[in-house]
Amino acid sequence: MLPLSTHLEHHGPLPRTIFKVVTPEERDSAGWPAERALVWDPDGRRDVSEIHRDGLPWGGWLTPGDRQRAGLWTGLWVNRVRDPHVIGPGDVIRLRPEGTQARILYRRGAKANSLFATERCNSLCLMCSQPPRDANDDWRIAEMLDVVSLVDHDERNLGITGGEPTLLGDGLLAVIATCQTRLPDTALHILSNGRRFADPLWTRKTVAVGHQDLTWAIPLYADSPDLHDHIVQAKGAFDETVHGLYQLAWWNCRVEIRVVLHRLTVPRLGALANFIYRNLPFAAHVALMGLEPMGFAKVNRESLWVDPLDYTDELADACCYLAARGINVSIYNLSLCVLPRDLWQFARQSISDWKNSFVPECGGCGARDRCSGFFASAGREWRSRGIRPIPPMQDPFPLAALSSGDQPKCD
Amino acid sequence: MNSRPAFRGPASFVPDGGRPYELLPFRFARLPNPPGTVLATSEVGEYAFLTDQKFQDFVGRRLRADDHLYRDLHARHFLIEPGADPHLDLIATQYRTRKSFLRWGPSLHIFVVTLRCDHSCVYCQVSRRSPDAARFDMAAETMGHAVNRLFESRAPTLTVEFQGGEPALAFDRVKSLVDMIEERNASERRSIRFTLASTLHLLTDEMLQFCREHKICLSTSLDGPAFIHNANRPNGSHDSYERTVEAIDRARSIVGAENVSALTTLTRLSLQHPKEIIDTYVSLGFRSIFLRPLSPYGFALRSAHKTGYPMSEFVSFYRAALDYLIDINKRGIVIDEAYSTVLLNHILTPFPTGYVDLRSPAGAGLGALVYNYDGRVYASDEGRMVAETGDDRFVLGTVVQPYQALMTSEAMQWLLASGVAEALPGCSDCAFLPYCGSDPVYHASRQGDPVGHRPTSDFCRKHTGLFEVIFGNLARRDADVMRVFLAWISRRTPAQVSRAGYMP
Numbered sequence: 001m002l003p004l005s006t007h008l009e010h011h012g013p014l015p016r017t018i019f020k021v022v023t024p025e026e027r028d029s030a031g032w033p034a035e036r037a038l039v040w041d042p043d044g045r046r047d048v049s050e051i052h053r054d055g056l057p058w059g060g061w062l063t064p065g066d067r068q069r070a071g072l073w074t075g076l077w078v079n080r081v082r083d084p085h086v087i088g089p090g091d092v093i094r095l096r097p098e099g100t101q102a103r104i105l106y107r108r109g110a111k112a113n114s115l116f117a118t119e120r121c122n123s124l125c126l127m128c129s130q131p132p133r134d135a136n137d138d139w140r141i142a143e144m145l146d147v148v149s150l151v152d153h154d155e156r157n158l159g160i161t162g163g164e165p166t167l168l169g170d171g172l173l174a175v176i177a178t179c180q181t182r183l184p185d186t187a188l189h190i191l192s193n194g195r196r197f198a199d200p201l202w203t204r205k206t207v208a209v210g211h212q213d214l215t216w217a218i219p220l221y222a223d224s225p226d227l228h229d230h231i232v233q234a235k236g237a238f239d240e241t242v243h244g245l246y247q248l249a250w251w252n253c254r255v256e257i258r259v260v261l262h263r264l265t266v267p268r269l270g271a272l273a274n275f276i277y278r279n280l281p282f283a284a285h286v287a288l289m290g291l292e293p294m295g296f297a298k299v300n301r302e303s304l305w306v307d308p309l310d311y312t313d314e315l316a317d318a319c320c321y322l323a324a325r326g327i328n329v330s331i332y333n334l335s336l337c338v339l340p341r342d343l344w345q346f347a348r349q350s351i352s353d354w355k356n357s358f359v360p361e362c363g364g365c366g367a368r369d370r371c372s373g374f375f376a377s378a379g380r381e382w383r384s385r386g387i388r389p390i391p392p393m394q395d396p397f398p399l400a401a402l403s404s405g406d407q408p409k410c411d
Numbered sequence: 412m413n414s415r416p417a418f419r420g421p422a423s424f425v426p427d428g429g430r431p432y433e434l435l436p437f438r439f440a441r442l443p444n445p446p447g448t449v450l451a452t453s454e455v456g457e458y459a460f461l462t463d464q465k466f467q468d469f470v471g472r473r474l475r476a477d478d479h480l481y482r483d484l485h486a487r488h489f490l491i492e493p494g495a496d497p498h499l500d501l502i503a504t505q506y507r508t509r510k511s512f513l514r515w516g517p518s519l520h521i522f523v524v525t526l527r528c529d530h531s532c533v534y535c536q537v538s539r540r541s542p543d544a545a546r547f548d549m550a551a552e553t554m555g556h557a558v559n560r561l562f563e564s565r566a567p568t569l570t571v572e573f574q575g576g577e578p579a580l581a582f583d584r585v586k587s588l589v590d591m592i593e594e595r596n597a598s599e600r601r602s603i604r605f606t607l608a609s610t611l612h613l614l615t616d617e618m619l620q621f622c623r624e625h626k627i628c629l630s631t632s633l634d635g636p637a638f639i640h641n642a643n644r645p646n647g648s649h650d651s652y653e654r655t656v657e658a659i660d661r662a663r664s665i666v667g668a669e670n671v672s673a674l675t676t677l678t679r680l681s682l683q684h685p686k687e688i689i690d691t692y693v694s695l696g697f698r699s700i701f702l703r704p705l706s707p708y709g710f711a712l713r714s715a716h717k718t719g720y721p722m723s724e725f726v727s728f729y730r731a732a733l734d735y736l737i738d739i740n741k742r743g744i745v746i747d748e749a750y751s752t753v754l755l756n757h758i759l760t761p762f763p764t765g766y767v768d769l770r771s772p773a774g775a776g777l778g779a780l781v782y783n784y785d786g787r788v789y790a791s792d793e794g795r796m797v798a799e800t801g802d803d804r805f806v807l808g809t810v811v812q813p814y815q816a817l818m819t820s821e822a823m824q825w826l827l828a829s830g831v832a833e834a835l836p837g838c839s840d841c842a843f844l845p846y847c848g849s850d851p852v853y854h855a856s857r858q859g860d861p862v863g864h865r866p867t868s869d870f871c872r873k874h875t876g877l878f879e880v881i882f883g884n885l886a887r888r889d890a891d892v893m894r895v896f897l898a899w900i901s902r903r904t905p906a907q908v909s910r911a912g913y914m915p
Binding site for chain 1: 421
């Protein structure tokens with residue numbers, strides 16, 4: 001697990017806070033604006049005078065160690081990174097004018113990178129891992145635009161999460177449009193509750209942006225409106241989300257359907273799979289996701305927690321129902337040791353690097369390099385009684401994959 | 412951050428209390444097997460099995476909103492809740508999807524290139540002509556017009572089927588048609604699949620090579636083991652079975668095994684031998700068998716007293732054959748029954764199939780057109796067979812007339828007025844309606860008018876019987892049977908379907 005923040009020192013002027021960490025050589029070939037680049041000096045031995053001589057308005061100098069400012073360099077000087085592994089070349093970082101914390105907004109080579117759109121949300125899901133706050137954070141639009149302009153051109157996928165990103169309205173559309181022009185080869189994956197798409201005008205506006213590779217990942221927790229509405233704590237949400245999914249389908253937008261597995265969703269999981277196939281067969285992907293023990297999930301543990309071993313049958317029912325009918329289906333966030341062997345083909349390594357961990361039992365496990373592992377936030381009370389090392393085996397995936405196994409998107 | 416907001420309990424989200432749910436249009440049947448099972452089907456073909464008591468509770472609006480059955484029936488569009496409910500949109504979309512075959516016009520185009528044939532099958536529906544009667548071949552001018560009609564259909568995917576007679580006796584016609592169609596398709600850019608119905612006996616290596624080069628799939632008749640096949644399909648040398656098996660081998664070696672299929676026509680003799688017929692197919696390496704009852708059309712009616720049987724006997728045969736097929740599939744032998752696969756697709760998926768003979772509105776004309784060797788155009792192969800006996804009511808016109816004229820012809824209007832099963836007496840309230848079709852040609856030819864009379868209709872007896880067999884299997888919720896069915900509809904092997912999954 002590699003955290004998304006660390007502490008460091010910065011000295012000198014700080015006219016902006018978001019920077020791309022690059023070597024001068026890479027900056028030249030990729031064309032990043034010099035003023036937004038921090039010169040990457042991993043071992044503190046780069047020749048300052050040579051780089052200074054090129055006359056470019058460099059954003060600053062970053063050296064993880066404690067090399068002191070070279071006399072020639074009058075601009076921003078960043079050093080003494082507390083956890084030097086956290087920052088690397090290609091990353092986009094945010095510094096705090098007052099304070100030592102630095103946040104990684106984009107990490108080169110990570111399984112998944114997400115832009116954080118807003119803390120606001122119009123739902124209040126009982127298991128929300130990122131409880132919403134009703135504060136105006138429209139400044140994040142500018143930040144996202146800033147980050148998008150610094151993401152590697154060859155990045156394969158980028159996520160947008162929240163909160164509910166569609167609450168940003170035109171601001172979100174601006175971010176999507178920028179991704180489209182700035183990152184034409186990057187798949188965009190946006191987590192949304194889909195409710196706003198019930199409004200045909202909004203849907204048309206999002207379609208009008210014309211992004212070439214955009215997936216809307218939208219949760220549907222039950223086939224019964226009252227069950228879904230209870231889980232998201234919003235009456236009428238089921239109707240809005242289903243209407244929204246239809247609006248998106250009407251415009252041939254790609255949608256993924258996400259189901260979080262817990263005590264309130266498990267009893268109708270098979271019936272939900274049936275509902276999805278009969279009514280939403282256009283779904284490009286269905287993700288059945290283990291609970292992330294963060295935020296409200298912790299608060300509501302009593303009403304939500306089920307040991308995955310105790311919902312194996314329901315999970316297999318839903319998963320195999322969909323797979324047999326050609327729907328691309330994945331299991332997220334559940335370790336292989338709690339899944340029956342024939343479901344392994346659906347399990348993805350879905351947990352983002354920065355919150356992914358393993359437990360002591362994983363030490364002698366033969367399937368660890370194919371396993372999702374666990375959320376780092378999962379304490380003992382969130383661990384299945386089924387966790388155990390799996391003996392090494394010749395063919396850990398005995399059945400030919402039935403689903404094409406879309407590139408998994410992380411949480 | 413983890414401060415607990417005032418979460419509301421489930422009761423706050425239940426629909427307004429006290430107002431009863433509304434029933435949506437649905438149909439039902441009491442299945443003979445398993446006893447006591449009520450099958451309910453929604454307007455768009457979702458289904459539910461209920462006990463009689465629960466069924467009474469449902470229609471009496473006594474189900475509670477938190478009952479799992481209530482939730483099942485709501486999600487499957489049997490009932491609707493008061494207030495704004497997206498389910499009407501969902502139903503409309505499912506309906507549009509199920510009937511989406513209507514969007515494009517006919518996709519199956521049958522070219523009867525000749526009436527000549529070297530066989531004299533006991534159940535032949537066509538007035539076959541001796542092999543040297545060349546005036547029963549399709550003329551060049553006719554072919555040109557027919558190809559124009561083919562491309563007037565807007566369907567992006569077209570199937571071109573060459574029929575006879577025995578098309579191998581007029582293979583030059585097949586070649587010309589393929590060349591004309593491919594040339595035309597260079598600019599039309601449709602997806603075109605060719606099939607050729609033949610005994611295969613007379614297909615030379617050179618002809619097979621042509622089939623391979625132009626990706627023509629071969630469909631032949633194989634009625635089972637030699638004693639059945641030779642009795643049903645006599646040729647001059649009394650060796651039709653042996654020659655068919657030899658020809659299948661030869662054809663497979665040139666066009667590839669996956670491009671050679673066979674179907675079985677069942678006579679009274681066949682009905683005694685379901686296992687022997689299936690075993691013959693398995694031993695010859697077929698992955699599919701199509702068990703067809705006799706089609707009592709045209710000239711086949713003349714021999715019906717000798718070869719025919721009541722439809723109930725076919726249904727009994729079918730039940731035994733299906734049980735045997737399921738059994739051997741469970742043991743690892745991969746073979747499906749093609750008609751079951753069509754019915755299962757209609758039942759288990761929200762999508763239509765490419766199968767044009769079981770549709771409402773009828774596939775006749777809307778899904779298929781037949782260009783006869785003499786230039787006459789029919790709405791279905793059966794219509795053509797009836798016409799061979801002198802009954803011209805099914806002639807839409809001739810190949811020189813444009814598509815629009817053919818489709819608005821009197822014959823077409825006469826058929827289509829009775830081509831919507833949803834509006835036919837005996838069909839409109841049938842539980843199997845969403846999966847079935849209308850067959851105005853059959854009813855017109857057998858019962859005098861295209862509406863027909865269901866209680867005495869063999870079309871209805873056959874399909875009611877087959878649906879009861881299949882739904883009987885589904886109602887038992889046997890996971891292994893379901894795995895076999897899912898394998899059939901998804902073109903996988905049962906071993907690749909590790910579990911049945913949720914069974915509604």
